[in-house]
Amino acid sequence: MTHALVVDDSRSMRSILGRILRGFGMDVEEAPDGRAALDRLVEGERPDVALVDWHMPNMTGVELVSEVRSRPELAGMTIVMVTSESEPDQIGLALAAGADEYIIKPFTPDAVADKLAMLGIGPGASGCNQTGEGTAP
Amino acid sequence: MTITSFSDETVAEITKEIWSAIVDDSGSLVARGAVTDYGDLTGSVDISGSWNGTFYLSFSLTAARQAAANMFAAEAEDLSDDDVRDAVGELINIIGGNLKALLPPPALLSLPTVATGLPKPTHLDEAELVSELRFDWIDEPIVIAVWRAPDDQ
Numbered sequence: 208m209t210h211a212l213v214v215d216d217s218r219s220m221r222s223i224l225g226r227i228l229r230g231f232g233m234d235v236e237e238a239p240d241g242r243a244a245l246d247r248l249v250e251g252e253r254p255d256v257a258l259v260d261w262h263m264p265n266m267t268g269v270e271l272v273s274e275v276r277s278r279p280e281l282a283g284m285t286i287v288m289v290t291s292e293s294e295p296d297q298i299g300l301a302l303a304a305g306a307d308e309y310i311i312k313p314f315t316p317d318a319v320a321d322k323l324a325m326l327g328i329g330p331g332a333s334g335c336n337q338t339g340e341g342t343a344p
Numbered sequence: 345m346t347i348t349s350f351s352d353e354t355v356a357e358i359t360k361e362i363w364s365a366i367v368d369d370s371g372s373l374v375a376r377g378a379v380t381d382y383g384d385l386t387g388s389v390d391i392s393g394s395w396n397g398t399f400y401l402s403f404s405l406t407a408a409r410q411a412a413a414n415m416f417a418a419e420a421e422d423l424s425d426d427d428v429r430d431a432v433g434e435l436i437n438i439i440g441g442n443l444k445a446l447l448p449p450p451a452l453l454s455l456p457t458v459a460t461g462l463p464k465p466t467h468l469d470e471a472e473l474v475s476e477l478r479f480d481w482i483d484e485p486i487v488i489a490v491w492r493a494p495d496d497q
Binding site: 216217218219220222223226262264290291292293294296312313314315 | 361362365366412415416417427430431433434437438440441442444445449451453455
């Protein structure tokens with residue numbers, strides 16, 4: 208089963224994204240900010256993919272991405288930014304920091320599935336264990 | 345497309361698009377004439393950079409609680425007050441981010457704040473009301489307002 212970590216300071220957004228990912232058959236964990244996510248990544252089992260908000264207290268999403276990419280023990284982990292920051296400059300900044308993909312809020316389950324499939328993850332990826340349809344937020 | 349201010353049409357279009365994607369896709373968020381007062385719970389985000397100002401999204405408590413219930417996929421009565429405030433903050437965060445994207449860079453988005461009634465920043469008395477729209481949803485009022493800060497005029 209694909210293991211996802213959702214990092215967002217909004218509980219409602221974690222709920223929406225978590226439902227979508229569970230609908231794809233994924234095991235989902237949550238963290239309320241970048242610092243908590245980094246602590247979780249260092250101490251626990253590494254997820255297959257982290258979906259990370261941009262604006263969060265304590266540590267922003269871009270700071271988290273940069274920190275993860277600087278740690279050899281976390282090398283190769285897939286990171287997707289999920290944010291309402293949609294300007295090309297901001298997207299470029301996140302990708303330059305090390306994000307693999309970028310999803311703009313608001314999103315649909317299909318948009319999440321498409322982005323994850325591009326990374327070889329989720330219901331659209333070949334060989335994935337698809338167990339259900341995404342539920343609308 | 346970049347803009348230097350916000351028309352009612354632009355604010356309404358983005359608000360309805362986000363409402364449909366996040367809260368309720370039935371098309372039941374309907375524009376309803378003039379704003380007579382604000383709601384009981386208001387979320388806000390500040391924009392700074394090429395344009396400086398604040399976006400507000402104001403709800404009746406009933407509307408806020410039901411919107412949060414839809415976002416959490418839960419019963420309204422099962423949610424805590426913090427859950428409701430979280431949902432209001434996330435909605436104005438997404439609306440603000442999408443409106444900000446229309447501005448020329450640089451444009452920075454603050455973290456959302458949520459307060460009872462209409463939060464009044466120190467600049468509000470001198471600020472320009474750029475757009476103020478009232479919607480109805482589940483027979484409850486929802487108001488979105490865009491204020492431009494005085495140092496931006």
